[in-house]
Amino acid sequence: xxxxxxxxxxxxxxxxxxxxxxxxxxxxxxxxxxxxxxxxxxxxxxxxxxxxxxxxxxxxxxxxxxxxxxxxxxxxxxxxxxxxxxxxxxxxxxxxxxxxxxxxxxxxxxxxxxxxxxxxxxxxxxxxxxxxxxxxxxxxxxxxxxxxxxxxxxxxxxxxxxxxxxxxxxxxxxxxxxxxxxxxxxxxxxxxxxxxxxxxxxxxxxxxxxxxxxxxxxxxxxxxxxxxxxxxxxxxxxxxxxxxx
Amino acid sequence: xxxxxxxxxxxxxxxxxxxxxxxxxxxxxxxxxxxxxxxxxxxxxxxxxxxxxxxxxxxxxxxxxxxxxxxxxxxxxxxxxxxxxxxxxxxxxxxxxxxxxxxxxxxxxxxxxxxxxxxxxxxxxxxxxxxxxxxxxxxxxxxxxxxxxxxxxxxxxxxxxxxxxxxxxxxxxxxxxxxxxxxxxxxxxxxxxxxxxxxxxxxxxxxxxxxxxxxxxxxxxxxxxxxxxx
Amino acid sequence: xxxxxxxxxxxxxxxxxxxxxxxxxxxxxxxxxxxxxxxxxxxxxxxxxxxxxxxxxxxxxxxxxxxxxxxxxxxxxxxxxxxxxxxxxxxxxxxxxxxxxxxxxxxxxxxxxxxxxxxxxxxxxxxxxxxxxxxxxxxxxxxxxxxxxxxxxxxxxxxxxxxxxxxxxxxxxxxxxxxxxxxxxxxxxxxxxxxxxxxxxxxxxxxxxxxxxxxxxxxxxxxxxxxxxxxxxxxxxxxxxxxxxxxxxxxxxxxxxxxxxxxxxxxxxxxx
Numbered sequence: 001x002x003x004x005x006x007x008x009x010x011x012x013x014x015x016x017x018x019x020x021x022x023x024x025x026x027x028x029x030x031x032x033x034x035x036x037x038x039x040x041x042x043x044x045x046x047x048x049x050x051x052x053x054x055x056x057x058x059x060x061x062x063x064x065x066x067x068x069x070x071x072x073x074x075x076x077x078x079x080x081x082x083x084x085x086x087x088x089x090x091x092x093x094x095x096x097x098x099x100x101x102x103x104x105x106x107x108x109x110x111x112x113x114x115x116x117x118x119x120x121x122x123x124x125x126x127x128x129x130x131x132x133x134x135x136x137x138x139x140x141x142x143x144x145x146x147x148x149x150x151x152x153x154x155x156x157x158x159x160x161x162x163x164x165x166x167x168x169x170x171x172x173x174x175x176x177x178x179x180x181x182x183x184x185x186x187x188x189x190x191x192x193x194x195x196x197x198x199x200x201x202x203x204x205x206x207x208x209x210x211x212x213x214x215x216x217x218x219x220x221x222x223x224x225x226x227x228x229x230x231x232x233x234x235x236x237x238x239x240x241x242x243x244x245x
Numbered sequence: 246x247x248x249x250x251x252x253x254x255x256x257x258x259x260x261x262x263x264x265x266x267x268x269x270x271x272x273x274x275x276x277x278x279x280x281x282x283x284x285x286x287x288x289x290x291x292x293x294x295x296x297x298x299x300x301x302x303x304x305x306x307x308x309x310x311x312x313x314x315x316x317x318x319x320x321x322x323x324x325x326x327x328x329x330x331x332x333x334x335x336x337x338x339x340x341x342x343x344x345x346x347x348x349x350x351x352x353x354x355x356x357x358x359x360x361x362x363x364x365x366x367x368x369x370x371x372x373x374x375x376x377x378x379x380x381x382x383x384x385x386x387x388x389x390x391x392x393x394x395x396x397x398x399x400x401x402x403x404x405x406x407x408x409x410x411x412x413x414x415x416x417x418x419x420x421x422x423x424x425x426x427x428x429x430x431x432x433x434x435x436x437x438x439x440x441x442x443x444x445x446x447x448x449x450x451x452x453x454x455x456x457x458x459x460x461x462x463x464x465x466x467x468x469x470x471x472x473x474x475x
Numbered sequence: 476x477x478x479x480x481x482x483x484x485x486x487x488x489x490x491x492x493x494x495x496x497x498x499x500x501x502x503x504x505x506x507x508x509x510x511x512x513x514x515x516x517x518x519x520x521x522x523x524x525x526x527x528x529x530x531x532x533x534x535x536x537x538x539x540x541x542x543x544x545x546x547x548x549x550x551x552x553x554x555x556x557x558x559x560x561x562x563x564x565x566x567x568x569x570x571x572x573x574x575x576x577x578x579x580x581x582x583x584x585x586x587x588x589x590x591x592x593x594x595x596x597x598x599x600x601x602x603x604x605x606x607x608x609x610x611x612x613x614x615x616x617x618x619x620x621x622x623x624x625x626x627x628x629x630x631x632x633x634x635x636x637x638x639x640x641x642x643x644x645x646x647x648x649x650x651x652x653x654x655x656x657x658x659x660x661x662x663x664x665x666x667x668x669x670x671x672x673x674x675x676x677x678x679x680x681x682x683x684x685x686x687x688x689x690x691x692x693x694x695x696x697x698x699x700x701x702x703x704x705x706x707x708x709x710x711x712x713x714x715x716x717x718x719x720x721x722x723x724x725x726x727x728x729x730x731x732x733x734x735x736x737x738x739x740x741x742x743x744x745x746x747x
Contacts (some may be wrong), residue, residue, distance in 0.1 A: 003328060074457035076415035079429060079450045086442045140555050141592030145606035145658065146582025155605055159596045181314035185421060192317045205324045212317055220312040238640020239595045
């Protein structure tokens with residue numbers, strides 16, 4: 001028995017009643033990008049706030065940030081998605097829970113929220129590492145000039161932190177895109193889910209997965225080159241990445 | 246809300262959850278760890294090899310694996326392995342591959358790409374003088390690697406290897422997409438059967454959290470101790 | 476409580492510009508007064524009841540072996556390091572008082588660090604403008620003009636549009652001094668300003684500091700440069716193991732140090 005290759009399958013109409021299999025995969029690509037970009041924006045905002053809190057010279061915000069990071073980092077993303085999708089609507093007041101369950105696009109919102117929180121904990125760790133990588137004297141120099149703590153972070157520390165952590169942030173963003181595929185378990189029809197349903201309908205499993213693979217590789221290349229360009233355009237002349245001691 | 250929270254369903258299913266579910270999760274984690282460490286080290290050596298074809302091949306493998314979502318790779322191997330099995334054994338039709346074997350092969354090959362990156366960094370952190378000294382003593386490439394470079398690289402990378410293992414442990418929950426009863430799959434099965442989603446998923450989250458948090462706290466202590474020794 | 480440079484303006488009715496004065500002004504208030512200051516890191520005491528002062532227009536050099544607490548002491552003056560016991564006032568304003576507006580106080584005390592601590596992502600002139608605009612509320616034009624004037628003074632004006640990483644260590648430290656001067660400080664603190672420099676660059680920085688001292692700037696300087704101390708210091712404070720062991724006029728300190736520890740230190744540092 002041999003596998004029957006059929007690369008023309010992509011142009012055959014999909015069983016969904018509109019468009020071809022290729023259109024189906026493109027719709028998957030759209031949801032993958034929509035989910036991961038929305039989650040990434042959420043992760044950046046929360047991650048920067050939490051990461052900065054962790055480096056504050058105050059005990060309570062730092063402890064809160066520590067708990068936040070550990071909570072979202074030590075539970076598998078899949079379990080977190082189940083918690084937001086199946087458990088959360090049961091724990092809120094009944095009317096609100098019913099509204100949540102009937103919300104159109106619930107898998108999308110749930111995926112964004114769970115992926116956003118999950119990724120934000122990892123962004124927060126990068127931000128903290130970035131602040132820690134700066135020489136302690138930078139904070140002191142800003143403080144000695146009379147800048148307030150907020151000003152020290154805004155004008156002195158964070159501009160350098162963002163430059164230092166751009167490479168790890170790039171891989172976190174790529175992780176975020178890849179992790180959006182976990183949302184197929186709660187019914188989000190993203191790229192991997194679309195490839196899987198194409199396989200189920202057409203039995204052309206390897207064509208479907210090859211197409212998805214190529215699309216993911218293409219996303220990776222675009223993001224990697226985009227970030228490399230960004231890194232170059234914000235590079236500080238004369239500054240060698242490593243911190244001195 | 247919590248008013249009808251049923252602790253009993255958790256207690257009743259504990260033996261199933263742990264002796265079947267968790268046992269599966271830990272076996273899968275342990276075996277893939279062993280396999281991917283060995284394979285990852287080989288891939289790292291290939292990446293650093295002076296033979297260009299080898300290093301390109303290894304780099305292509307690592308980059309491809311790291312570009313794809315684990316879920317997609319799980320599906321890939323699930324469907325690909327029977328055909329590979331047919332090709333290897335020369336059978337007349339695709340052979341049956343059990344879900345466990347499929348998952349084990351998938352995680353080994355997937356994690357090998359990540360361990361390769363860790364081991365490569367570890368090997369590159371060893372001063373060139375160590376290699377020169379070994380060669381000056383008349384050691385071969387494999388003797389140099391096996392007795393001098395790899396033991397040092399491995400020791401330097403232990404915290405990263407352990408951190409990656411915690412990620413692997415969490416990632417194994419994704420075999421859920423193959424309907425295999427790992428720990429999460431077992432919890433999910435009970436949840437569906439008894440209609441107790443809230444209890445079972447909260448319990449599963451708590452168990453994953455406790456294990457991962459304890460392990461990562463230990464790794465952090467280890468890291469600090471190593472930092473002090475240096 | 477004098478706010479201006481004229482010594483006659485002191486008087487109780489002169490409102491303190493920042494914070495609040497807890498006592499009526501003395502006739503000749505020292506610019507920096509350190510009284511019985513102690514500090515602990517956990518169980519380890521790093522400062523042991525240190526007492527000294529810096530008068531207006533005075534240059535005081537603080538020296539001592541490494542780990543003696545001299546860097547910690549100078550950082551307590553502008554509140555970069557907290558202390559558990561004692562009292563420090565700068566221009567009459569208590570540093571340790573929670574009611575004191577520390578950012579405002581720090582803006583009036585210039586500080587120069589061992590590792591320069593210029594902000595690497597900002598151009599030289601931007602380094603000089605930042606705090607002038609954000610802390611003192613000066614306009615861009617004013618801050619820019621002031622910055623360029625001071626860069627000219629330390630001989631770096633032609634590098635105004637470069638980044639710190641493109642300058643040598645000596646040049647960076649001169650920029651750091653200019654950055655502190657741009658705030659019109661009432662006193663300057665120097666924390667080992669030449670220790671991180673290659674030997675050939677030390678003098679260009681010391682020259683700027685000597686010129687500053689000759690203009691009458693109040694200076695507290697932690698340094699091992701005994702030549703500098705001899706040339707411009709009014710007094711030398713010698714520290715060892717968190718204690719101020721000797722606090723004497725420069726000539727006395729170099730001529731006949733009283734303590735054995737200071738003698739040992741001097742013989743080590745001056746032996747070649």
